[in-house]
Amino acid sequence: MFVISNFLLAVATVLKVFIYFEIVAILVSALLSWITPYKYHPLRQFVDAVSNIVLSPLRRFIPPMGPVDITPMIGILILVFLNIFLVQTLLDVAVRIR
Secondary structure, three states: HHHHHHHHHHHHHHHHHHHHHHHHHHHHHHHHHHOOOOOOOHHHHHHHHHHHHHHHHHHOOOOOEOEEEOOHHHHHHHHHHHHHHHHHHHHHHHHHOO
């Protein structure tokens, strides 16, 4: 059973790192959209590509509200929920199995 426990711990840790990385990418993308008007800067293209993993599906369902884009805020809220619910559940199951 310790193998399954270690596997769940590893999955939870990787998922937590991915969620934190996505949150930072969304925040940096939102800040760069205000600061740098250059869409073709390599850093901005990388950050936008990483943040669009979460934001692109949300933009299909959430209509734009004038000049304000609320999808980064909703994306961050969803990621925080997943971090608290899914990652913590995986960690708790892994500890109980051990």
